[in-house]
Amino acid sequence: MSGKPRLVYINGRGRMEPIRWLLAAAGVEFEEKFVETKEQLEKLVKDGDLLFHQLPMVEIDGMKMVQTRAILSYIAGKYNLYGKDLKERALIDMYVEGITDLMQMVMMLPFSPAEAKAKNLASIEEKATKRYFPVFEKVLKQHGQDFLVGNRFSWADVQLLEVILAVEEKIPAVLSGFPQLQAFKTKMSNVPTIKKFLQPGSARKPPPDDNYVATVMSIFNLN
Amino acid sequence: MAGKPKLHYTCGRGKMESIRWLLAAAGVEFEEQFIETNEHLEKLRNGGSLLFQQVPLVEIDGMKMVQTRAILNYIAGKYNLYGKDLKERAWIDMYVEGTTDLMGMIMQLPLQSAEMREKNLALIIERAKTRYFPVYEKALKDHGHDYLVGNKFSWADIQLLEAILMVEECKPDILSAFPQLQAFKGRISNIPTIKKFLQPGSQRKPPADDKYIANRGKCCLTSVRFHFPQLLLKYL
Numbered sequence: 001m002s003g004k005p006r007l008v009y010i011n012g013r014g015r016m017e018p019i020r021w022l023l024a025a026a027g028v029e030f031e032e033k034f035v036e037t038k039e040q041l042e043k044l045v046k047d048g049d050l051l052f053h054q055l056p057m058v059e060i061d062g063m064k065m066v067q068t069r070a071i072l073s074y075i076a077g078k079y080n081l082y083g084k085d086l087k088e089r090a091l092i093d094m095y096v097e098g099i100t101d102l103m104q105m106v107m108m109l110p111f112s113p114a115e116a117k118a119k120n121l122a123s124i125e126e127k128a129t130k131r132y133f134p135v136f137e138k139v140l141k142q143h144g145q146d147f148l149v150g151n152r153f154s155w156a157d158v159q160l161l162e163v164i165l166a167v168e169e170k171i172p173a174v175l176s177g178f179p180q181l182q183a184f185k186t187k188m189s190n191v192p193t194i195k196k197f198l199q200p201g202s203a204r205k206p207p208p209d210d211n212y213v214a215t216v217m218s219i220f221n222l223n
Numbered sequence: 224m225a226g227k228p229k230l231h232y233t234c235g236r237g238k239m240e241s242i243r244w245l246l247a248a249a250g251v252e253f254e255e256q257f258i259e260t261n262e263h264l265e266k267l268r269n270g271g272s273l274l275f276q277q278v279p280l281v282e283i284d285g286m287k288m289v290q291t292r293a294i295l296n297y298i299a300g301k302y303n304l305y306g307k308d309l310k311e312r313a314w315i316d317m318y319v320e321g322t323t324d325l326m327g328m329i330m331q332l333p334l335q336s337a338e339m340r341e342k343n344l345a346l347i348i349e350r351a352k353t354r355y356f357p358v359y360e361k362a363l364k365d366h367g368h369d370y371l372v373g374n375k376f377s378w379a380d381i382q383l384l385e386a387i388l389m390v391e392e393c394k395p396d397i398l399s400a401f402p403q404l405q406a407f408k409g410r411i412s413n414i415p416t417i418k419k420f421l422q423p424g425s426q427r428k429p430p431a432d433d434k435y436i437a438n439r440g441k442c443c444l445t446s447v448r449f450h451f452p453q454l455l456l457k458y459l
Binding site for chain 1: 291313
């Protein structure tokens with residue numbers, strides 16, 4: 001029953017993608033079970049597999065873990081990507097939470113009504129370039145180290161790379177005012193486990209398309 | 224510079240209330256600076272105190288901490304309310320995320336139109352009864368301990384009590400089908416630090432309903448909009 005973690009989610013990024021990133025960055029192989037219909041989701045709920053009736057769910061170390069943040073914290077802690085003490089953890093948490101807020105906006109974009117899409121995209125660009133990226137640009141400039149916290153690779157670095165790439169997919173020149181982040185992006189992309197994850201054929205999921213949106217709407221009854 | 228933690232927020236519950244609960248339950252005295260105008264918030268922003276231009280802000284142990292979850296994690300860790308190992312922490316995190324979702328729904332109500340409010344209130348009651356409370360009821364029943372995780376008082380217990388009381392404000396008899404939670408509520412409310420926090424005159428804030436706003440004009444509900452809560456797709 002033990003062995004590789006097993007990820008239960010839709011075949012797309014959504015809320016599971018940061019978990020895929022973190023496991024991959026930690027060099028942990030994992031399996032995936034894709035939920036494709038409402039009936040499959042209902043069965044999981046009925047079988048008692050989903051603590052709060054929601055996905056993501058990750059079977060790991062004998063637990064059926066739910067709640068994205070709980071899962072990410074567990075993985076980060078287990079694979080030593082969570083800093084060396086409480087204060088480093090506090091910094092990692094603050095950075096991750098900020099990044100998650102930005103990531104959330106990107107995640108929601110495909111679900112915006114057509115008339116709101118342009119506005120929401122502009123909002124993402126504004127928040128990325130005025131609120132979030134300047135913070136990390138400054139952190140990296142001030143300590144001059146390769147990694148965000150404690151001169152050591154952590155969950156914060158993985159998540160920052162993920163959001164940079166996600167925003168770049170929508171706004172290709174978004175890093176143009178951020179030389180530190182450009183260098184960071186290159187360095188992190190070359191970390192062997194991450195380099196592997198960025199190659200075709202990995203567990204990384206493509207950007208959401210209309211098909212993905214339709215699947216989500218149908219499975220979660222959002223129509 | 225050390226000394227008591229200092230909380231910067233409006234004089235209402237919002238996203239700071241869970242932090243007040245946790246500090247109080249841990250027996251930690253704290254100060255509060257209330258933000259009552261846009262100018263005050265702008266001043267904090269321009270002064271560079273707010274990492275992502277948002278509140279809550281808690282000055283603690285030489286750090287200017289932002290992001291509610293980060294602050295709560297730090298306090299829980301510092302005051303030994305976060306379990307004894309990674310697995311207990313995982314359970315505490317899962318339980319806390321559930322109650323956070325439920326309380327998050329309630330927090331939105333004052334910001335909504337009367338029609339939306341009525342609809343969402345019904346949804347909150349349904350979710351409390353069929354999705355959230357049964358989980359904690361079962362956990363307590365299964366292990367028979369006084370506390371949710373590891374037979375020891377933790378952050379999960381504090382947040383569950385906070386959520387129970389908040390839902391009861393919406394529907395007083397919400398616990399009628401949950402005997403374990405009723406007993407839990409009684410037990411945790413009697414923990415000395417929590418008992419003190421539940422008494423009038425403590426730093427606990429009242430709910431932000433229309434009546435509250437009418438009577439306490441100085442505290443602006445609109446300030447809750449400064450940090451418009453995370454999008455609701457979480458409530459799938």
